[in-house]
Each structure stands twice: as C-alpha cells, then as structure tokens.
Amino acid sequence: MLWGRYLPYIEKMKPMSDLCATCKEISGLIIRSANMQSDERITLAMQKALDHISLVEKEREYYKDVLKEAQLLLKGLYTDAANNYNPPLTRPLAMLNIVAHYSFDYAQQVHYPSSPRQAGPIYFLTPRKCGIFGVCCEAIPQQVNFLINESFDTGKGANPVISMVHFYLKNHGLNSVSIHFNADNCTGQNKNNTVIQYLLWRLDTKFSPDWCFGLLKQKFRKAEVDSLDDFIQVIEQSSAVNKAQPVGSSNGELNVETLDWCSYFATLFKKIKGIKGFQHFVVNATSPGVVAARQAVDGPVTQFNLLKEDTQIMEDELPNILPQKGMSTERKWYLYKKIRPFCRYKCKDVTCPLPDAPRLTRSSRQSTSGVDDPPDLAMEIEVPHSPRQSLEPPATQKMW
Numbered sequence: 001m002l003w004g005r006y007l008p009y010i011e012k013m014k015p016m017s018d019l020c021a022t023c024k025e026i027s028g029l030i031i032r033s034a035n036m037q038s039d040e041r042i043t044l045a046m047q048k049a050l051d052h053i054s055l056v057e058k059e060r061e062y063y064k065d066v067l068k069e070a071q072l073l074l075k076g077l078y079t080d081a082a083n084n085y086n087p088p089l090t091r092p093l094a095m096l097n098i099v100a101h102y103s104f105d106y107a108q109q110v111h112y113p114s115s116p117r118q119a120g121p122i123y124f125l126t127p128r129k130c131g132i133f134g135v136c137c138e139a140i141p142q143q144v145n146f147l148i149n150e151s152f153d154t155g156k157g158a159n160p161v162i163s164m165v166h167f168y169l170k171n172h173g174l175n176s177v178s179i180h181f182n183a184d185n186c187t188g189q190n191k192n193n194t195v196i197q198y199l200l201w202r203l204d205t206k207f208s209p210d211w212c213f214g215l216l217k218q219k220f221r222k223a224e225v226d227s228l229d230d231f232i233q234v235i236e237q238s239s240a241v242n243k244a245q246p247v248g249s250s251n252g253e254l255n256v257e258t259l260d261w262c263s264y265f266a267t268l269f270k271k272i273k274g275i276k277g278f279q280h281f282v283v284n285a286t287s288p289g290v291v292a293a294r295q296a297v298d299g300p301v302t303q304f305n306l307l308k309e310d311t312q313i314m315e316d317e318l319p320n321i322l323p324q325k326g327m328s329t330e331r332k333w334y335l336y337k338k339i340r341p342f343c344r345y346k347c348k349d350v351t352c353p354l355p356d357a358p359r360l361t362r363s364s365r366q367s368t369s370g371v372d373d374p375p376d377l378a379m380e381i382e383v384p385h386s387p388r389q390s391l392e393p394p395a396t397q398k399m400w
Contacts, residue, residue, distance in 0.1 A: 152248035264319035
C-alpha cells in the first residue's frame with residue numbers, strides 16, 4: 001500500500017524469458033562501471049548500449065514494415081472477408097506480385113498428462129513429452145503448430161526445422177513466388193548454412209510465433225490434457241489463429257517426415273564463412289546459388305556464390321528420410337509404471353500403453369547407461385485415486 005501510494009512509478013519486475021543476450025551483457029557492464037566510479041567506462045558502456053538499441057530499432061521497424069506490406073497486399077483476396085482468412089483465396093498468390101511473410105520458432109516443450117489440479121507425486125516425475133514448432137503467417141494471421149510427440153522426435157537441428165518448414169509451404173503456404181522468412185539467431189536451428197542452402201534449393205526470395213505460443217500455453221495451463229488428441233483440441237480452441245499439425249498421430253502414423261537435408265545439400269553447396277555476423281539473407285531465382293547477405297538492414301551487401309562447380313539443382317529430388325529416434329524400452333516402461341496412474345482411464349492405453357518388449361534387467365540397464373531416460377525412483381509411490389480416475393473399472397484399480 002505505501003509503495004503504491006508514495007512511489008507509484010516503481011513497479012515490481014515481472015519474470016521474463018528469451019531476453020537479448022547483448023542487452024543483458026551491456027546492462028551488467030554499466031552496473032560494474034558505475035560501481036567502480038569510472039566516468040570513462042560508464043560513457044563507453046552507455047554508448048555501446050545506445051548503438052545496440054539504435055540497431056535493434058532499425059531492424060524492428062523493418063520487420064513491422066514488411067508485415068504491414070504483406071497485410072495490405074493480401075487485403076481483399078479472401079473468399080470471406082467478414083470472417084477474415086477463409087481459404088482458398090480468390091486467386092493464387094503465384095499469379096500476383098505479392099510477398100508472403102512467415103516467422104518460425106520452437107516453443108518450450110510441454111508434458112502430459114497435465115492438469116490444473118496436479119497430483120503431488122507427479123511433480124517429481126517426467127511425463128510424456130511433446131515439442132512445439134510454430135510457423136506463423138502474420139498477414140492472415142494464422143499459425144500452424146507442429147506437435148512433435150516423443151515417439152517421433154528427431155532432435156532440434158537443421159534437418160527437422162527445414163522438414164517442417166518444407167511441409168508447411170507445401171500444405172499450408174499461400175503459394176507465393178516471393179517470401180520473407182523471419183527467425184531468431186539460433187545457429188543450431190535457424191541461422192545456419194543448411195537453412196540458407198534450402199532457400200537456394202527452392203529458389204525463393206527472401207515475430208509473431210511468441211504471441212501465438214502465449215495463447216496456446218494459457219489455454220494449456222487451464223485444461224485437462226491426457227493425450228496428444230487432447231493437446232490438439234487445446235490448440236484449436238486456444239485462438240482462431242492457432243492450428244495444430246501433429247508430426248505423428250496417437251496411433252503411430254507418421255504425418256511429417258524428417259529428411260536428411262544436411263547431407264543432401266553438402267553435395268550441392270559451399271558454406272558461408274562468418275554466417276553468424278549476418279542478419280539478412282536474400283536469394284533470387286534469377287541468380288541460382290547466389291546469396292546476398294547484410295549485417296544490418298541498411299548495411300552493405302556481400303554476395304556469396306555457394307553453388308559448387310558442375311552441380312545442377314534438382315528441386316524435384318528429395319533427400320533420404322531420417323528414422324525417428326522413438327522411445328527406448330526403458331522409457332516406455334517408465335511411462336507405463338510411473339505416469340499411467342495419472343491418466344484418465346480412456347487415455348491410459350494411448351499415452352502410456354503396455355510396452356511390447358520386456359523390461360530391461362539391472363545388468364542390461366547398466367550396459368545401456370547412455371540412454372537419455374529419467375531414472376526410476378528408488379522408492380515406489382502409492383498414488384491415491386483422484387476424481388479424474390474414478391471411472392476406471394474395479395478390476396484395474398490396483399496400483400503398483
């Protein structure tokens with residue numbers, strides 16, 4: 001009360017994530033310089049901060065301008081303007097000189113079963129995992145969320161990122177000949193040579209996912225989610241802009257294949273040296289294999305010819321399919337023994353089914369110690385039945 005009455009302009013700092021590493025570094029530098037009472041150090045730190053903010057503001061304004069352009073160009077092309085986007089469009093964008101804009105990113109993975117009334121023992125366990133990768137077309141707006149069930153996980157490198165973007169453009173894209181892509185600076189996933197090489201392979205030219213992820217997570221925290229199908233329903237109901245695209249279904253059917261783009265492009269293209277220093281990349285169908293890169297939106301252009309000699313790009317040819325890692329036998333038994341009691345009866349055999357393979361013995365478990373699975377608890381936990389499990393038949397009411 002006293003703080004609000006006499007110092008209303010002072011607020012409690014809210015928790016934040018995914019902050020700019022450069023801003024955090026400069027803030028620490030300013031604080032240390034002030035503690036040392038060095039005017040020269042403070043001046044240099046402040047100037048460094050101002051230069052960084054100026055650069056970020058330019059990039060942000062460019063991002064907003066591109067979004068505004070895409071929205072204006074798409075206006076009036078909907079079949080049902082009253083209800084915003086309702087495909088198909090009145091005319092394919094490939095027939096028009098229109099730029100489409102997409103942003104893509106990963107969200108923090110979720111676990112299920114999940115409930116707003118969480119039972120105490122599950123806090124110490126690791127339920128079934130589901131990764132989320134979103135591709136957002138801001139001009140519509142609509143975001144397609146790829147749900148990566150633990151059984152279909154292939155990691156977070158360039159191969160799964162490109163495979164999901166490729167699937168999106170083929171099945172959900174606006175069929176435009178000019179495209180702007182926006183992604184963060186994560187070199188392992190987005191800003192790497194393989195992603196640039198994919199754009200060269202497609203011969204297309206040239207951040208909203210966080211907003212759609214926020215709507216999705218708000219709904220998820222308040223919902224009862226015991227299976228992948230429950231999670232799909234949560235996403236579809238979270239907002240009109242969110243759409244679910246499972247990489248694999250609950251019955252084990254693969255929907256989105258992960259292709260070995262890295263090995264495939266290694267035979268076609270060279271790498272860009274110092275790729276981390278560039279922020280903008282442009283490729284054009286009129287210059288196959290050539291990338292125009294800039295360090296800033298108003299910076300000078302540096303061109304790279306990445307196409308290897310005596311190489312021909314075959315767009316109809318696709319890389320080999322990579323197998324899914326799947327879940328180890330030990331992980332399946334972990335879910336069956338530890339997580340299954342927390343699922344609703346109708347979802348038990350979907351989320352945590354009885355594994356086909358026998359459980360590993362202690363000796364065989366030691367021989368496969370490299371498996372990334374959470375260890376069993378040293379003590380078995382008896383879980384009292386919650387109201388959510390009251391529909392289970394008496395014959396199966398036995399706990400481990």
